[in-house]
Amino acid sequence: MLFRIKSFFNLKLSIVILLSIGIKTNAQDNRSFQVFQFPANKIPTIDGNSEDWKIVPNNYVVGMDQLWDDSGKQPNADPKNLDVSVKVGWVKGLNRLYFLYEAYDDYWDFSLPGLHNDTFELIVDADQSGGPFIDRFHPNPNLTNTMDAYFSYHGVHAQNYHIFTPAVEKDWTMVWGSQPWIKNLPYANASYHYDFKPGQSGKLTLEFWITPFDYAGNDPSRAVESILTENKNIGLCWAIIDYDDVHKTENNGFWNLSKEHKMYGNASYSLPFKLMPLENQFKKDIEAKWSHKIVNMNKKEVAFFDESEGEIDSWNWDFGDGTTDTTQNPIHRYKEAGKYIVILKIKGSKGTSQLSKVWDVAVK
Structure with missing residues (x-):
C-alpha cells in the first residue's frame, strides 16, 4: 500500500513538472524593443546604403542574441554560418515603418523562382489586435483552408511579408494573403546591396519601409492604415529562414524572434516594439x-x-x-x-x- 501511495504521488509530481515545463515553454516572454524615431530632416533614403542609419544608437539593434532556431537544427548561433542584425525606425507624422536588415551568410540561396530562398519573414500587427490571421487558423472550422477565408480573413488584421534575401528575378517580397498591393508604392519600397552569387558567402544590406494596416483586404479602397503615434506599442515579430543547399527542400534553420513557432500566423505571439520619441540630441x-x-x-x-x-x-x-x-x-x-x-x-x-x-x- 505504501508503495502504491508513493507511486501515485510521484506520478502526480511528474505531471505537475511536465505541465510547468510546458507552460514555461509556451508562455509568451516579457521582452520588449524600441523603434527609433528619425528626425523629419533625416529620413533614410531607400537605396540599400546603411549610412543613413548610423545615427541609430546600438540599443535599438536586434541581433542574433535575441533569436533562436526553433527547428532544432542549430542549437547555437554561429556568426560564421549566419549573423543578422535588424534596426526598425519610424517618422512622426508618417504611418510607415522603416527597416535596416544586415546579414552575413556563408551560403546565400536565391537561385530558384519559388519560396526556396533565404528569407526574412516579418509579421506586423500595429494595433496589437492579436489573434490568428492566416486561413488555416480561422476559428470557424467550416472556413478553414477555403478561398473564402483567404480573401476575407488571411492577412486582414495583421500582415505577413516573406522578404526574399535577396530577390532576383522576382518581387522583393511575397505578401502572404490576398492583399499583394501592400508591397508596392505608395505603400512600400525596398532596395538591396550585395556582391555575391548564389551559393557564395557574403554580406547583404536590405533597406525597406512598409505601411502597417489595421485592416487590409483584397480591395485597397477599404483599407485602414495603422496610425503611428509617439510612445505607442506595436506588435512585430520576424524569423530568418536560412537555406544552405539548393538541392535540399528543407531549410537549415528557422531563426525566430518569438518563443512561439506559430507566430507566423498568430499575432498574439508578436512582441511589443515602442515607437520612441526623438533622441535628445535631435530635440x-x-x-x-x-x-x-x-x-x-x-x-x-x-x-x-x-x-x-x-x-x-x-x-x-x-x-x-x-x-x-x-x-x-x-x-x-x-x-x-x-x-x-x-x-x-x-x-x-x-x-x-x-x-x-x-x-x-x-x-x-
Whole structure:
C-alpha cells in the first residue's frame, strides 16, 4: 500500500513538472524593443546604403542574441554560418515603418523562382489586435483552408511579408494573403546591396519601409492604415529562414524572434516594439508647435491646441484679429469672416520660441 501511495504521488509530481515545463515553454516572454524615431530632416533614403542609419544608437539593434532556431537544427548561433542584425525606425507624422536588415551568410540561396530562398519573414500587427490571421487558423472550422477565408480573413488584421534575401528575378517580397498591393508604392519600397552569387558567402544590406494596416483586404479602397503615434506599442515579430543547399527542400534553420513557432500566423505571439520619441540630441530646447480645429463654422469658433516641445512656463496666442489669449489650449470665436495669421509665442527656462501660420485659420 505504501508503495502504491508513493507511486501515485510521484506520478502526480511528474505531471505537475511536465505541465510547468510546458507552460514555461509556451508562455509568451516579457521582452520588449524600441523603434527609433528619425528626425523629419533625416529620413533614410531607400537605396540599400546603411549610412543613413548610423545615427541609430546600438540599443535599438536586434541581433542574433535575441533569436533562436526553433527547428532544432542549430542549437547555437554561429556568426560564421549566419549573423543578422535588424534596426526598425519610424517618422512622426508618417504611418510607415522603416527597416535596416544586415546579414552575413556563408551560403546565400536565391537561385530558384519559388519560396526556396533565404528569407526574412516579418509579421506586423500595429494595433496589437492579436489573434490568428492566416486561413488555416480561422476559428470557424467550416472556413478553414477555403478561398473564402483567404480573401476575407488571411492577412486582414495583421500582415505577413516573406522578404526574399535577396530577390532576383522576382518581387522583393511575397505578401502572404490576398492583399499583394501592400508591397508596392505608395505603400512600400525596398532596395538591396550585395556582391555575391548564389551559393557564395557574403554580406547583404536590405533597406525597406512598409505601411502597417489595421485592416487590409483584397480591395485597397477599404483599407485602414495603422496610425503611428509617439510612445505607442506595436506588435512585430520576424524569423530568418536560412537555406544552405539548393538541392535540399528543407531549410537549415528557422531563426525566430518569438518563443512561439506559430507566430507566423498568430499575432498574439508578436512582441511589443515602442515607437520612441526623438533622441535628445535631435530635440530643440524649446520649440513652438500648434494645430487647430474648426469647432463650429456657423459661430466662427476655433479650438487651438498647443503641441510645443520643451519646458514651457507661458503661452501667448495672437489670433490675428486684434485679440490675444494666454491659456495653453484656447477656444476663440471670431467676429468676422476672413483668413487670419495666428501666432503662438512660448517662453520657458531655456528660452523663447514662436510659430506663425499664414492663413491656415479661415472662417466664413
